[in-house]
Amino acid sequence: MRRLRPPAWMATLTWKAGVFITVMCCALAALLGALVHVSVTRQTVDTAREKALDRLEEVTRAYEAGEPLPRYAGVDPDGIPSGLRALAVRGERGTVVADDPEGRPTIWAAGPADGRALAVRVDYSLSASTISGLDKAILGSSVLAIGATLLVGSFAVTRVTRRLHLTAQVARRISAGDLDARVNDPRTRDPAHPEDEVATVSGALDTMASTLQGKLLSEQRFTADVAHELRTPLTGLSAAAELLPAGRPAELVRDRVKAMRALTEDLLEISRLDTRTETVDLDVHELGPLAERVVRASGTATEVRIVRDARVETDRRRLERVLGNLVANAHKHGRPPVALTVDGPAVTVRDHGPGYPEYLLEHGPQRFRTESGSKGHGLGLTIAAGQASVIGAELLFRNAPEGGAEARLTLPAAPPG
16 A cells, blocks of 8 residues: 655645644643633632622521522522532532523522522623633634744744755755855854854855865866876877887887877866866757767767757767767777667667666766776766766766666757747
């Protein structure tokens, strides 16, 4: 049996605080209302009973003196509660609140009179209406107090949750790569100003972001400086390698120099992507022919499938770089057959190898990290993901259910016209 899940808004701090405030206010109002009701009712009833007993005393003296009884008194009158009559017959005095024969609230007082009950009745309707009005006033004031407390409490809680939401938004922006994002809570600017818990969290997040930004910028500068410094000696080394006499040693040297130059260029490209200084040259292109040209330039045995061609608005050079890296990665780390499929504005590169490693599926490509035993530096997919972000495309990595790795690039469609 499927369990019903509560709506998401019920998990919010505002909702929980509202429920807590409401429950506490209702409990407090019920407790205070009950105390006031009991206290006032007891005082009112005691006053009415004293009055009834005083009248019973006067009527008893009149009865013993043989004087006529007033209209509010009588011996075994109609409507006297049976319990009170039995008490008087036993020779005791007592009072009870009950309705008279006409249905009006009445307080009865009775005492013994020659084996019968001598009783008086006092109108209790005014006191009863006073208590009823008091109960209504308590209920109304409790509702108003709960409403006012909810409004004030909701305002206070909303201010806190708004600051928490802002802190969460900044944290998400930082995790998405916006290292300039800061909360800048005004409570953290003045050291003499007392900070609450939310301001402490906001300040810690800003400090962490600043420290992280400094370390990343330092690493980016180091990578760019190393790549730039390597270009000059590698250029000279490449020229010197061309002067070596033909033979296997010369081929090995040229191959290693070529690989080092490619690695240096990749590092320079990554450093440019990290600094977010890249500009795009957007134009409208037919995606199918562009993908076929990329596969031909790669010189690999890649099958091209055009399910549905589309016109996309993109930077052709950067798109070719992304597709070229995806195709090269599929052949380098996967197994044939490798297929590139164009289906509208989406391009899928699929191989039949062991699939992407778990860390890549969870966190995306990471430079200088590959599966153990594989050759490479993890830069190809890192550059592909960076260039895809620059041209506004979405690049997703997943493992196909039938086996193999699958990279899907979704491009923005060209505007009509």
